[in-house]
Amino acid sequence: MNIHTIATQPFLDQKPGTSGLRKKVPVFQQRHYLENFVQAIFNSLEDFTGQTLVVGGDGRFYNRQAIQIILKMAAANGFGRVLVGQGGILSTPAASCIIRKNNAFGGIILSASHNPGGPTEDFGIKYNTGNGGPAPEKVTDAIFAASTSLTSYCILEAPDVDLDQIDSFSLGSMTVDVIDAVADYGELMESLFDFPKIRQLLSSGNFRMVMDSLHAVTGPYATAIFEQRLGAAPGTVQNGIPLEDFGGGHPDPNLVYAHDLVEVLFGDNAPDFGAASDGDGDRNMILGCRFFVNPSDSLAILAANATLAPGYKNGIAGVARSMPTSEAVDRVAAKLGIDCYETPTGWKFFGNLMDAGRVTLCGEESFGTGSDHVREKDGLWAVLFWLNILAERGESVEAIVTEHWRTYGRNYYSRHDYEGVDSDRANTLMDQLQAQLPSLKGQTFGSYTVGYADNFSYTDPIDGSVSQNQGVRIGFTDGSRIVFRLSGTGTQGATLRIYLESYEPDAAKQGLDPQVALGEMIEIADTIAQIQALTGRDQPTVIT
Numbered sequence: 001m002n003i004h005t006i007a008t009q010p011f012l013d014q015k016p017g018t019s020g021l022r023k024k025v026p027v028f029q030q031r032h033y034l035e036n037f038v039q040a041i042f043n044s045l046e047d048f049t050g051q052t053l054v055v056g057g058d059g060r061f062y063n064r065q066a067i068q069i070i071l072k073m074a075a076a077n078g079f080g081r082v083l084v085g086q087g088g089i090l091s092t093p094a095a096s097c098i099i100r101k102n103n104a105f106g107g108i109i110l111s112a113s114h115n116p117g118g119p120t121e122d123f124g125i126k127y128n129t130g131n132g133g134p135a136p137e138k139v140t141d142a143i144f145a146a147s148t149s150l151t152s153y154c155i156l157e158a159p160d161v162d163l164d165q166i167d168s169f170s171l172g173s174m175t176v177d178v179i180d181a182v183a184d185y186g187e188l189m190e191s192l193f194d195f196p197k198i199r200q201l202l203s204s205g206n207f208r209m210v211m212d213s214l215h216a217v218t219g220p221y222a223t224a225i226f227e228q229r230l231g232a233a234p235g236t237v238q239n240g241i242p243l244e245d246f247g248g249g250h251p252d253p254n255l256v257y258a259h260d261l262v263e264v265l266f267g268d269n270a271p272d273f274g275a276a277s278d279g280d281g282d283r284n285m286i287l288g289c290r291f292f293v294n295p296s297d298s299l300a301i302l303a304a305n306a307t308l309a310p311g312y313k314n315g316i317a318g319v320a321r322s323m324p325t326s327e328a329v330d331r332v333a334a335k336l337g338i339d340c341y342e343t344p345t346g347w348k349f350f351g352n353l354m355d356a357g358r359v360t361l362c363g364e365e366s367f368g369t370g371s372d373h374v375r376e377k378d379g380l381w382a383v384l385f386w387l388n389i390l391a392e393r394g395e396s397v398e399a400i401v402t403e404h405w406r407t408y409g410r411n412y413y414s415r416h417d418y419e420g421v422d423s424d425r426a427n428t429l430m431d432q433l434q435a436q437l438p439s440l441k442g443q444t445f446g447s448y449t450v451g452y453a454d455n456f457s458y459t460d461p462i463d464g465s466v467s468q469n470q471g472v473r474i475g476f477t478d479g480s481r482i483v484f485r486l487s488g489t490g491t492q493g494a495t496l497r498i499y500l501e502s503y504e505p506d507a508a509k510q511g512l513d514p515q516v517a518l519g520e521m522i523e524i525a526d527t528i529a530q531i532q533a534l535t536g537r538d539q540p541t542v543i544t
């Protein structure tokens with residue numbers, strides 16, 4: 001075998017963020033850059049000789065080249081077998097499913113999720129452990145440590161593998177199995193949801209849906225599941241061919257970036273149901289006819305209606321949400337008498353809770369929902385869950401959501417993002433906030449009084465690990481909240497996220513536009529954090 005050990009020098013910027021290492025493509029194309037990070041992953045792991053690794057990505061620019069490098073490095077480092085999705089494609093939840101189903105040692109997923117793709121846009125790589133979930137902080141810390149002291153990496157000299165044929169190949173003494181990217185995942189979905197009932201709904205002629213895959217990874221999955229298995233009309237899936245640059249778009253399922261879908265669902269003769277997913281297929285946006293479902297509400301509604309889906313018919317063990325996610329799901333958990341956990345932002349914090357059987361459903365305000373069927377958030381799973389609920393209840397999306405508010409009260413919610421802010425300015429803003437924390441409690445702003453102010457710290461109840469500085473929280477005595485944090489997924493400057501929430505129990509006051517309902521909160525956030533003055537911006541880049 002022709003294994004080469006290549007001398008290299010560490011790059012000092014390979015610290016994984018909220019979800020793996022994300023950089024511009026030209027950064028990854030630097031000599032040895034990707035190789036170093038992959039070797040750092042392998043160096044941080046133990047006892048994987050002869051084991052199985054799962055590899056795939058969201059199809060963005062540089063996906064195929066990166067996979068060829070990873071395959072040859074996996075062979076040189078002693079893996080026994082690699083499962084790779086056909087065409088190099090695997091959605092993030094499908095990769096998680098395949099790792100679990102095959103008892104793989106772990107997986108490498110290539111994606112920068114909702115960030116744009118193309119020769120000068122974003123690329124990313126992350127490692128998932130044997131439970132199918134994103135590596136926890138102790139693993140990502142070990143990878144980073146390994147990356148800073150790397151002196152060489154190992155790679156097999158061999159021709160490229162044909163990623164387009166479903167077949168087995170030998171790479172040195174390792175086997176590469178190119179597998180159907182959709183089959184296992186589709187089977188798992190069929191085991192959780194009532195496919196005959198959803199099929200009835202979709203083929204009844206009285207129900208129209210549109211799924212926008214935004215030219216990203218879910219195209220083949222959505223077409224196979226909705227159009228082929230569930231009888232939705234051909235053309236139900238739009239922008240269904242994965243493209244290396246996502247057609248020039250931003251594969252982010254929100255009201256701003258999924259504008260084509262929004263136009264359809266808010267236009268004349270709008271269909272009953274619309275959904276979109278992100279670059280790597282782990283996020284979802286749910287729309288009804290002229291109606292937007294806030295992701296925090298979506299999590300609460302799935303929890304409240306979970307037993308309508310066969311996979312959850314015996315009830316759910318508990319729920320978890322990231323700290324900035326609204327407290328809507330907490331109210332459902334209280335009513336169901338189950339535990340509700342509050343974790344830092346990022347799916348990696350849910351893994352231990354799911355592995356321990358403490359929670360079944362998890363969610364984040366950032367259009368992420370999922371369950372213990374895999375260990376990643378799962379966009380199409382959420383869409384199928386909604387379809388299952390709609391098929392069972394026979395009501396519109398809007399009717400289901402407004403009825404939920406009447407029962408539990410409405411948590412008005414909005415997130416304001418300031419993207420591409422100068423890093424020094426953003427850090428100054430966070431430092432000044434931090435400095436104010438001890439004196440905020442008891443202060444009154446307009447009609448609101450601060451009940452607590454802190455920087456969120458999380459102690460994992462399973463392994464006791466502590467994660468500090470996870471976001472500044474300012475809670476008011478009436479239950480309203482403002483949260484400030486800096487993004488850990490961006491690749492340019494800093495992104496400041498401000499999360500705003502208030503609670504309205506009175507059904508007569510639940511129909512407001514959240515920007516109006518939260519108007520005073522928005523002003524208070526600016527007063528306390530001096531957002532406009534410090535960022536130099538007079539409005540957010542994205543409001544969701």
Ligand code: VG1
Nearest residue numbers: 018019113346347364366487488489
């Ligand atoms: C963002 C979201 C977070 C999500 C993460 C990865 O992180 O806020 O909720 O888990 O993206 O999602 P940040 O640090 O930028 O706020 V994905 O779909 O990029 O894997």
Ligand code: CO
Nearest residue numbers: 113278280282
């Ligand atoms: Co994603």
